[in-house]
Amino acid sequence: MDRLPALLDLLRGVPGATIAELAEQLGVTERTVRRDLDRAREAGVELAVRRGRGGGVRLVRDANLLALRFTEDEALALALALGAVGADPELAAVATSARLRLARVLSERFGERVAALAEVPPEEPVSLLGSDRVRAETLLELCVAVARRRRVELAYRSGSGAVTRRPVDPYQVLRMAGHWYLVGFCRLRGGMRVFRVDRVNTVRHTDIAVVLPEGFTAATAADLVAAGVRSWAADPLRCEFVLGLEPDQARALAPAYRLELTPHPDGAAGLILAQPEHLPQIARWLLGLDAAVRVLGPDALRDELSRLAARAATLAARPAPQASGPAADPTSGGAGQPAAAGAAGRSR
Structure with a gap:
């Protein structure tokens, strides 16, 4: 790890820090600190060094951090x-x-x-590196390979734990459904593949140029990843329905990795692969759509919709009107008795 940024941060925070103090804070020797100070000078950082008793190092001007102009x-x-x-x-x-x-x-x-x-707190915690704690260095190396259009050699760990070395032509890195993915052509398998970045153990760059397939775009990569995410569900239920919307309108309703759409004479046919525990969420989502919906299956989804309909009917039911009778005399017994007693109490 480059110590220079950490050294400069210390000098900004503790003007006049001694060589010994800097060495202690950085966990290195004083000789190493002196070498790093020389590197800082070579990079254009102006330092004032006062030797002897009470001396120290002070940052005069940092050429690497000139005043930035932002709107x-x-x-x-x-x-x-x-x-x-x-x-x-x-x-x-x-x-x-x-x-x-x-x-x-x-x-x-x-x-x-x-x-x-x-400092304003976010609405809720997020995981930008993915739910599987992708190593930032690995992610950045893959992004560089994509930008340079150069082949990489990956040590890749499968879901079963087996590690293989794979030459890969990297096409796109993207994040979807809480994970980071690399889409590329695997030379070992001889076809397009989707790789989970958290399963990449090492990345080795090569000088072999990569040419994108004709018509390949970021949307192409997203479709490949979405199809993979949908297919990885174990023994899923096929929740199928028809939406009274054009496919391009329906696409805005849910992420591609959750909802597969195909043209239909009545609009767009939707497919969600789900586990049984997801049916209540899917049913509520369908009920909330501002569009005509016709459910094709499965029966378990229809049962969940019927359960929600029954609950909605119960919540919407109006209370039965109470029977009306003659008005009670407040000076007589019954309901008027407390009022009379109260009046008597106030007269005393």
């Missing part, structure tokens, strides 16, 4: 992005560090606003 919209986008990243427990610390570093180099006005807005 208000850009500053807002930065703050929101840092806030979103900070919602991931795995990235909260680095997001905080990045926010503080940006706030220092922005103008005073924007820096204060970015720092303040980034």
